[in-house]
Amino acid sequence: MPILKNSIRQIKASFTSKDSIFILFVGLALTARIGFWAYTNRTFEDALITLAPIKNFWLGNGLTHHVTEPRVHSFTSVLSILMPLPWEGLGMGLISMKIYSLAASVASLMATRSIFNTLKVSKVPRILGYSFISLDQGQIFFGMSGMETQIAVAILLTAYSYLLKEQWVRYGWCLGIGLLARPDFVIYMIIGYVSYIACHKSLSLRFTIGTLLLPLLWVAAATAYFGSPIPNTIVAKSLIHDPYTLSNSLSSLVGYWKSFSPYWANYFTINAPIAKWQALIITLIIFCTAIYGLRFKYNQGKKLTLIPAAGVFIYIIYLSFFQVSKYYLWYVQPVSAVLFIYCSIGFDAIIRLRIMPNLPLNFCIILLSFVYAIHIPNSFAIEKEFQDKVESVRAEVGRYLDAHAAFNDVIILEPLGYTGINAFNKTIYDFPGLSSRASVAALRSLKPSERNFANFIQRIQPKYIALRPQEVYAFKNAHPNSAFDYTLLKVIKSDTSPNLSSGRLTYHQDDSEFHIYKKIN
Numbered sequence: 437m438p439i440l441k442n443s444i445r446q447i448k449a450s451f452t453s454k455d456s457i458f459i460l461f462v463g464l465a466l467t468a469r470i471g472f473w474a475y476t477n478r479t480f481e482d483a484l485i486t487l488a489p490i491k492n493f494w495l496g497n498g499l500t501h502h503v504t505e506p507r508v509h510s511f512t513s514v515l516s517i518l519m520p521l522p523w524e525g526l527g528m529g530l531i532s533m534k535i536y537s538l539a540a541s542v543a544s545l546m547a548t549r550s551i552f553n554t555l556k557v558s559k560v561p562r563i564l565g566y567s568f569i570s571l572d573q574g575q576i577f578f579g580m581s582g583m584e585t586q587i588a589v590a591i592l593l594t595a596y597s598y599l600l601k602e603q604w605v606r607y608g609w610c611l612g613i614g615l616l617a618r619p620d621f622v623i624y625m626i627i628g629y630v631s632y633i634a635c636h637k638s639l640s641l642r643f644t645i646g647t648l649l650l651p652l653l654w655v656a657a658a659t660a661y662f663g664s665p666i667p668n669t670i671v672a673k674s675l676i677h678d679p680y681t682l683s684n685s686l687s688s689l690v691g692y693w694k695s696f697s698p699y700w701a702n703y704f705t706i707n708a709p710i711a712k713w714q715a716l717i718i719t720l721i722i723f724c725t726a727i728y729g730l731r732f733k734y735n736q737g738k739k740l741t742l743i744p745a746a747g748v749f750i751y752i753i754y755l756s757f758f759q760v761s762k763y764y765l766w767y768v769q770p771v772s773a774v775l776f777i778y779c780s781i782g783f784d785a786i787i788r789l790r791i792m793p794n795l796p797l798n799f800c801i802i803l804l805s806f807v808y809a810i811h812i813p814n815s816f817a818i819e820k821e822f823q824d825k826v827e828s829v830r831a832e833v834g835r836y837l838d839a840h841a842a843f844n845d846v847i848i849l850e851p852l853g854y855t856g857i858n859a860f861n862k863t864i865y866d867f868p869g870l871s872s873r874a875s876v877a878a879l880r881s882l883k884p885s886e887r888n889f890a891n892f893i894q895r896i897q898p899k900y901i902a903l904r905p906q907e908v909y910a911f912k913n914a915h916p917n918s919a920f921d922y923t924l925l926k927v928i929k930s931d932t933s934p935n936l937s938s939g940r941l942t943y944h945q946d947d948s949e950f951h952i953y954k955k956i957n
Contacts, residue, residue, distance in 0.1 A: 457559055457566065458549050465541045465570035468812065469580045473534055476820040479827070481853035482766075483530065483582025485870060486511045488856055490524045499661070501856065501871030504844060504863040509662040510871035512669045514616040514654050516584040530582050537579030540586040544569050544773065547593035551777055554600045555733060555741070557784045560798050565780035567805035569773050573815050574701055578766040585766040588617040592624065592770040593777075596744045604632060608646030615651045619670065620767065623754060624747050631743045668876065672869035675879045676887050677759055689756035693719045695768045696775060698807045702815075703763045704936075704943035709814075710807070718807060722779050729782030732789075741781075744774050779804075814938040825934035826947050827854055832928050833902050833950045834858025840925070840954075841900050848893055849902040851947070867892050890914040901953045908951050922953035 472478065489499040489510055497503045499517065501510040511517050516533070523532035548569060552562050569575055569589070579586030595610030611628050614621040625647055632643055658665040678684045694700045697715040699708035708715070726745075733741040751771045754760075760767060783801050787794060834855035837847055841862050849855055852866040867889050869875030878895045879887050890911045893901055901922065903911065912919040929949035936943040 455549065457562060458545065461563075461566035461570045462542055462545055464567075465545060466538060468571055468576055469538055469541060472576055472580050472816055472819070475816055476823055478577070478581045478819050478823050479530065480578065480581035480583055481827075481830070481851050483516075483533065484853035484857040486513070486516045487520075487524075487530055487582075488860065488871070490517060490521055490529050491857075491860070493521065494524055497861075501852075502861045502864060504861075505872055505874065507662050508871055508873055509658065509664065509667045510669065512667045513584045513588075513618060515587060515613075516617075518616075519584070519587070533582045533584070534580055537583075537586040540579065540590040541570070541575075543590035544586065544593050547590065547597040548773075548777055550597035551593070551600060552780070554597070555738065555781060557781055558787060560801055561780045561783040561787065563780075564783065564801050564805050565773075565777045568776040568808055571805075571809035571812065572772070573699075573808075573811045574765055574769050574772065577815075577819070578769060583766055584617055585769050588614065588621070589770045589773050591617055592621070592747075593773060595624070595628075596774065599628075599631075599743060600738075600740055602740070604636075604640070605642045605646050608632075608643040612647045612650045616654060618767070618770075619667070620751070620754070623750055627743060627746050627750065631740075635740075668873065669870045672876050672879070675876065675884075676868045679884070680757070680759070684759055685757045688759045689752070691762065692752060692756060695755075695762060695765060696722060696772055699811060699941065701765060701768075702943070703761075703765055704945060705941070706944045707937075707940060707942035709810075709940040718804070721804070722775065725782035725786075726775055726778035727782070729778045729780070729785050732785035733781060745778065747771065748774050748778075811941065814941040817938040818936050818941065818943055821934055821936055822943070822945070825930045825932070826936075826945055829928055829930050829948050829950065830854035831858050833952065836926060836928060836952060837862060837900060837902065845899040846896065847900040847902070848896060848898040850889065855902065865896055865898060888914075894918050897955065899955050902950050903953070904946050905949055905951065906946065921955055921957040923956050925952045925954050927951050 485501070488501045492501070492503065493499050498507055500506050500508050519536055520529035520532045523529050545566060548565050549562075551557075552565070575586070575589070579589075591610055591614040595607050595614060598604075598606040598610060607628065611621065611625045615625060628647065629639075633639060655665040693716060694712075697719045699705055699710055700712060700715045710718070726748075730741055730745045748771050755767065783797065786792065786797060830851065831854045833849070835858045837849075837855065838859040841847055841859065843861075844863055847859065847862055847864045848867065849864065850867040852864065852870055856864055856866070856871065865872045865875045865878070867875065868879055868887075874896075875892070878892060882891055882895060888910075889907055891914065893911055894915045897918070901911075927949065934945065934948050936945060
């Protein structure tokens with residue numbers, strides 16, 4: 437295949453060149469990720485939600501989270517299923533995703549290098565783009581915790597590297613594969629189609645095949661197997677959100693600056709070495725410099741640079757309009773990588789136009805790179821504690837339910853990952869229904885304003901419930917008569933309170949204590 441041969445040539449060229457900065461950051465990226473994996477043994481909650489249907493596939497139960505609800509499309513990313521699927525036969529499904537993420541980090545840097553070479557970005561400004569992809573907290577965490585995030589980053593950056601070389605067919609194939617990595621890549625596909633038509637005044641059959649062949653094959657397969665190509669996860673999440681109003685969307689938009697900031701991008705951060713106002717200033721510098729870089733390249737006649745920039749802009753609007761929770765930070769990682777590449781281009785433009793002396797400018801580039809990388813000793817320590825003291829509690833909840841609940845006993849809980857994989861194939865109706873059509877149906881039967889956890893429990897009346905302390909209070913307060921029908925079986929919590937603080941970085945969490953109840957009436 438031409439694309440494969442070209443990729444092999446690019447790999448050889450990358451590592452036989454004298455680009456010492458690139459090779460340095462490849463080494464740093466791999467070292468940071470392997471170190472994170474070895475030290476924290478971190479596995480993110482959502483990675484285990486995806487692992488359950490893979491395990492069931494190998495047990496002969498098909499792709500479903502639990503066998504009492506067969507053929508539920510309980511995963512969002514197609515690649516997060518297809519890539520580890522063959523390896524799970526050897527018990528290595530989760531491990532394979534972390535290995536894929538290591539390779540994808542190198543592929544992300546290779547694509548970034550290709551973009552820089554195409555746009556003739558000078559050496560020092562490249563450090564910021566390379567450093568962010570190699571060492572940023574979100575870039576490291578999600579992929580090395582078992583998610584498909586780094587793969588999505590690599591696909592998007594590779595797509596843009598082909599685009600800027602005007603290799604439209606390869607660009608199209610990457611867009612098609614990207615849609616299998618993340619459904620929201622449909623935004624980049626639409627932009628790709630509009631761009632192709634604008635540049636060529638018509639559509640090419642080869643470009644169309646490249647973008648649509650693989651996604652359409654999956655749509656056909658998913659429709660035949662699950663009954664719909666739309667993941668149950670997307671349907672479930674769409675049922676619990678604030679009303680889609682201009683005020684709510686603007687509020688969401690204003691708050692999204694944190695998703696691109698150092699330290700505060702993490703949903704759980706409540707204290708950091710950098711104050712929020714300082715992080716805001718840094719983020720504004722990143723955006724302003726990126727916009728300046730886009731303007732500079734456009735004025736040079738590099739009009740195709742508008743296309744990735746449009747992707748950044750429209751994606752942020754999409755996140756804001758649909759009020760996507762900041763918890764889903766893995767959504768933002770591909771677009772963040774593109775933003776920082778443009779920021780590198782902006783600093784390169786400032787150097788070329790001699791707007792300020794090189795020495796302070798180079799210092800600013802190094803400082804920004806450092807600010808996004810310095811989290812490592814503190815965030816790694818906290819993630820290890822989180823794995824040992826928080827995720828272990830979730831896992832113990834699952835093991836307890838596995839030992840006590842019968843096969844058909846309905847269990848309600850949230851979160852689903854660690855509990856679901858440890859209470860494997862028990863009948864779990866999670867909130868809001870990532871793996872359960874019954875949960876989705878129950879939520880749909882409630883008015884939008886009533887779709888909360890307490891009312892969800894009241895509607896289903898499960899045999900078992902596993903609740904955080906604040907959820908116990910909410911349920912008893914909202915439905916005291918129903919709560920009286922449940923008896924407390926066990927309180928599961930960490931032996932010692934999790935210390936989610938290192939240096940001046942502190943996380944909050946609510947999952948170190950769960951109360952398990954059983955219905956008695």
